[in-house]
Amino acid sequence: MYAQMVTSEATQEDPQKLAAFQARIDAGEKIEPKDWMPEGYRKTLIRQIGQHAHSEIVGQLPEGNWITRAPTLERKAILLAKVQDEAGHGLYLYGAAETLGVSRDELTEMLLDGRMKYSSIFNYPTLTWADMGAVGWLVDGAAIMNQVPLQRTSYGPYSRAMIRICKEESFHQRQGYHIMMKMAQGTPAQKKMAQDALNRFWYPSLMMFGPSDKDSVHSAQSMKWKIKMNTNDELRQKFVDQTVPQAEYLGLTVPDETLRWNEEKGGYDFAEPDWSEFFDVIKGNGPCNTERLAARNKAWDDGAWVREGLIAHAEKRRAAKLAAE
């Protein structure tokens, strides 16, 4: 769930065209880049796919934080592969967004100057090795909840990107859970680290789904367009129901004293996260917002001479080739 609180755009277009468009979506057809689409559909998708792409890119940072300190060569290799996958996801998603008429550079600029957001979760610090486990298990686990249904989203390029991404995400979640398992079965210090990671990442993971949107007009429009497949509450419930038994299996305690199985609804009752914290993080006041954005800006600014150099060289080659012809 790397797109949060994406507001859908109102659409004022020819009602006949809109109805025909909606009929295609209702029939389960995929909308392709050259097809007619309402302006609101296009803009909402750019926002949503862009936010997802940015989350993959910024999401490299909290895990990259531990690559140089991974405890074994195998863990280091797995973590490198995972972070590399995430950069790859960013590439497919920027590619999908480009089919809607916005360039990767434009989207990047909007990330760097704060006009576009990335998932709130990446504004939390990764403090111990167990956080690599918690991020894989909980954060990727939450992402999968949202991304699996999005494989059926109405926009063709987005749907195809999601299919590729989902294959890799399930491996990510498994490696995270495996780290947690090793630590939960390890020394007392390791177990303490694992519990501490769960304590710190539980509520921020629940926040990944965004506040309740069951009454939101924007969400209703996005769901009608099949850009959004489930409400935030449905996904959050599903995530909790899946994750609590996994925590029990690890012998770890979910930091929620109100957590109870509710036979009637066939799911857990659980405490809502502190939404004021969520809005603080969204506004830029999370523990790592400043560092994350500064790191991305620095990478971009420090890399300007590289991008310019490579472009200049490519142009010289092209000119030389033309002259030779």
Added chain:
Amino acid sequence: MTDRDALFEYLLRLGDNTLVLGHRVSEWCGHAPVLEEDIALANTALDLIGQTQMWLGLAGDVEGEGRSADDFAMLRDVWDFRNLLLVEQPNGDFGQTMMRQCLFDAFHFDLLSGLAGSTDDRIAAIAAKALKEVTYHVDRSSETVIGLGDGTEESHRRMQAALDLLWPYVGEMFMPDAVDTALHEAGIAPDLPALRASFDTRIDEILRQATLVRPDNAYAHSGGKTGVRHSEHLGHLLTQMQWLQRAYPGAAW
């Protein structure tokens, strides 16, 4: 020095080169100038760490004292490392990282090509596998050095500065000692001085296309692959890499 000692020492050199360079390259994760480079750098680091597991794993078998690749990586101190000084040099800017990569890749490619014909089947098999990856590494790093050398005034200036800075670390790669000579005579490893000619031909062509000037300075720092005198940089790298294993001895991860 017995044959086994020489072989063990040689395998540590191979594994420590890929370990230390893989670690250095992995420091870039999430900070590269463009997304494709982030992916390529992570991919290179991943290849190098994979090669490390094979070389140091074999070193453990040859030593026969039950040490694993992880034990070698995480529990030795600076003086026991046998990597070249070149690979432990800090990343600097992206140009310096790619220049270091290109100089090492050009050497690594020829070295592995020789090792793929080793009389030791285990070494030949690892070298053949690694060579596939390093063929891509050398293509990519040389293309990047050419592109940036021949790019803008600024990129040219930075690449020349990187070359000047790193050139004194080239010589150590080709300087044979008793270990190299023993392995070459046994048909296990290629003759290092003989690799130099191929390296020079390749690098001269890259530098020509990159419009960079090969430094006059023939001085070569040494002490990395013998472990006699590493640079100050290696200790800091190990501090980070080994921290968890040192702080929580005996834990399984």
